[in-house]
């Protein structure tokens with residue numbers, strides 16, 4: 123997986139014109155490898171995602187048509203789409219972030235903001251939360267303009283008395299780590315308690331990271347839990363190769 127700086131440079135190279143950015147929200151698609159996937163194209167009611175000639179095509183946006191509605195974000199299995207509104211205020215931009223964890227933040231909450239590498243970049247305020255039928259939420263956060271192409275994830279946490287950041291919910295069975303395979307934090311912690319010390323062992327026991335997103339969201343969490351349990355740094359732990367998100371397609375589509 124490419125690091126934050128490399129991804130940021132690729133994203134900046136795809137930005138719409140300054141005139142378009144001054145008009146309102148626009149979608150940015152951070153999907154740079156050819157994979158058989160197209161819900162962004164099929165979900166856009168405005169025809170803003172250009173037609174795919176091949177299921178492996180990379181998505182391209184027609185910014186004259188994109189309204190920044192976020193429909194494509196809610197169905198993207200790779201959580202690879204972000205909507206940026208640079209017109210929000212002079213100091214801050216509004217970013218729509220696809221969010222698939224518990225607890226779901228509320229308007230007014232201050233949440234932790236992270237870059238693509240999982241580094242904390244800022245605490246940010248939640249301005250709007252919208253739930254979709256598939257249980258994906260779009261969380262709007264106000265972000266300093268200089269961070270609008272860095273901040274790409276949030277976490278809802280409260281500070282305990284000893285100053286350590288801890289999840290708000292202690293219902294680990296309800297905290298889903300792997301949405302593709304429906305694996306909870308409780309299952310991950312149970313496997314570690316049973317003696318699993320590598321991602322591969324947890325993967326074989328739970329199927330974590332084997333779903334359509336191929337570990338995009340769950341692998342960093344599993345690595346963090348293993349790091350806490352083993353005392354090894356995340357770099358020392360053996361991490362499997364990241365693969366591209368996948369989505370089942372009908373055989374007929376492949377022969378079209």
Ligand code: SF4
Nearest residue numbers: 166188189191192194
């Ligand atoms: S944000 Fe809305 S209009 Fe823009 S590409 Fe996505 S679905 Fe289409």
Ligand code: SF4
Nearest residue numbers: 153159161162198200
């Ligand atoms: S991963 Fe997301 S952005 Fe990429 S092709 Fe699939 S739906 Fe579109």
